[in-house]
Amino acid sequence: MSAVLCDDVDEAVAGIQDGSTVLVSGFGMAGMPVDLIDALIRQGARDLTVVSNNAGNGDTGLAALLAEGRVRKVICSFPRQSDSWVFDRLYREGRVELEVVPQGTLAERMRAAGAGIGAFYCPTGVGTPLAEGKETREIDGRTYVLELPLAGDVALIGAHRADRIGNLVYRRTARNFGPVMATAATTVVVQVREVVEVGALDPEAVVTPSIYVDRVVVA
Amino acid sequence: MSLSKDELAARVAADIAPGSYVNLGIGQPTAVADHLTREQGVVLHTENGMLGMGPLAHGAEIDPDLTNAGKQPVTELPGAAYFHHADSFAMMRGGHLDVCVLGAFQVSVRGDLANWHTGAPDAIPAVGGAMDLAIGAKQVFVMMTLLAKDGTPKLVRECTYPLTGLGCVTRVYSDLAVIDVGPGGASVVEAFGVDSEELGALLHLDL
Numbered sequence: 095m096s097a098v099l100c101d102d103v104d105e106a107v108a109g110i111q112d113g114s115t116v117l118v119s120g121f122g123m124a125g126m127p128v129d130l131i132d133a134l135i136r137q138g139a140r141d142l143t144v145v146s147n148n149a150g151n152g153d154t155g156l157a158a159l160l161a162e163g164r165v166r167k168v169i170c171s172f173p174r175q176s177d178s179w180v181f182d183r184l185y186r187e188g189r190v191e192l193e194v195v196p197q198g199t200l201a202e203r204m205r206a207a208g209a210g211i212g213a214f215y216c217p218t219g220v221g222t223p224l225a226e227g228k229e230t231r232e233i234d235g236r237t238y239v240l241e242l243p244l245a246g247d248v249a250l251i252g253a254h255r256a257d258r259i260g261n262l263v264y265r266r267t268a269r270n271f272g273p274v275m276a277t278a279a280t281t282v283v284v285q286v287r288e289v290v291e292v293g294a295l296d297p298e299a300v301v302t303p304s305i306y307v308d309r310v311v312v313a
Numbered sequence: 314m315s316l317s318k319d320e321l322a323a324r325v326a327a328d329i330a331p332g333s334y335v336n337l338g339i340g341q342p343t344a345v346a347d348h349l350t351r352e353q354g355v356v357l358h359t360e361n362g363m364l365g366m367g368p369l370a371h372g373a374e375i376d377p378d379l380t381n382a383g384k385q386p387v388t389e390l391p392g393a394a395y396f397h398h399a400d401s402f403a404m405m406r407g408g409h410l411d412v413c414v415l416g417a418f419q420v421s422v423r424g425d426l427a428n429w430h431t432g433a434p435d436a437i438p439a440v441g442g443a444m445d446l447a448i449g450a451k452q453v454f455v456m457m458t459l460l461a462k463d464g465t466p467k468l469v470r471e472c473t474y475p476l477t478g479l480g481c482v483t484r485v486y487s488d489l490a491v492i493d494v495g496p497g498g499a500s501v502v503e504a505f506g507v508d509s510e511e512l513g514a515l516l517h518l519d520l
Contacts, residue, residue: 121361121398122380124377171441172439173439174438174439186435186437192438194439194440196440196443196445197445198399198402198403198442198444199444201401202403204399218445218449219444220448220479221479222444223430224444264395266378267363268377268379269397270397270398271398
């Protein structure tokens with residue numbers, strides 16, 4: 095089904111269930127779908143597992159969702175930053191679980207989920223605490239760790255521009271996790287700065303094809 | 314004389330082959346960029362999805378959509394390219410980067426790296442792209458002081474901090490010496506104001 099163009103961000107996040115796994119794009123604030131996260135706070139879903147590179151910056155976006163006590167678990171590569179005081183406090187109080195995943199493995203696990211790959215052998219993390227308890231295998235003299243796919247019930251993505259059926263383009267390094275997360279969730283919700291008519295995007299320049307996108311909203 | 318941080322960054326930059334694709338880690342390695350010359354034609358990779366990264370952005374150049382791995386605003390150079398995160402890390406893991414330069418808590422004489430976690434019980438673990446970079450680049454350079462603030466060696470027989478990668482570091486650039494590490498152990502390439510015997514005594518190693 096081609097994407098639905100929503101009137102506002104509240105319509106765009108309607109129906110997200112308690113206990114959902116939510117993929118959230120962005121690297122720091124670049125590509126972070128702040129308006130969709132604010133709408134998710136209003137929408138009220140709780141007991142969420144959030145997959146994102148970081149665990150919130152400052153007091154807005156992901157940090158605000160965490161501060162509302164709506165996140166049970168964070169799966170990310172880099173929670174600790176100079177402005178991650180919300181996550182730091184909740185983690186130290188034992189109010190949020192944390193799974194730390196090497197950044198490339200985080201991206202590749204979602205890529206695998208979106209590409210129908212059952213698991214993959216990865217050289218990252220071999221011999222480190224993050225590989226403890228995982229199956230390893232030697233292939234052509236090199237040791238690899240078995241990593242499992244990581245899928246979302248919902249992905250919340252910040253992109254630059256969409257057409258009315260959901261083809262997406264991004265801008266500069268705000269692209270980051272968006273294209274991979276768009277492949278890896280059951281329902282993909284995208285906030286963009288602008289929606290254009292079908293045919294107005296150069297097909298050679300489309301980064302996320304419309305097949306992956308369910309809902310688009312301008313914010 | 315031991316090298317200042319700036320002299321050390323210049324020393325690393327001088328060792329990077331012309332035309333290399335290079336990732337500079339967060340912190341001290343970032344300063345290497347200031348010493349790369351236009352003639353070297355080095356292309357900088359940033360893990361958040363860009364080749365051809367330029368210097369830090371100032372004033373009207375600042376664009377929230379264009380940042381480096383440390384989330385600072387940067388600029389793009391002619392010939393730049395953008396790509397998503399899975400591609401960015403495939404470049405690392407797939408062995409396409411020529412050099413990465415990282416900081417470290419400890420490096421072992423065989424090239425094991427510890428740079429992501431002190432292991433302190435109250436520390437919040439955060440790995441970012443360190444493990445992917447460590448095992449991916451063809452050459453992994455570490456920039457660090459040779460001794461910790463309390464005088465304990467950071468080049469060691471066995472790392473005591475949690476590891477980032479096994480046998481991945483190829484060369485250590487420090488204030489006191491440039492030292493190759495790897496399967497054959499540590500060997501001094503160049504020392505600054507000390508001789509090998511003095512270095513060995515400082516590090517409790519035979520060099």
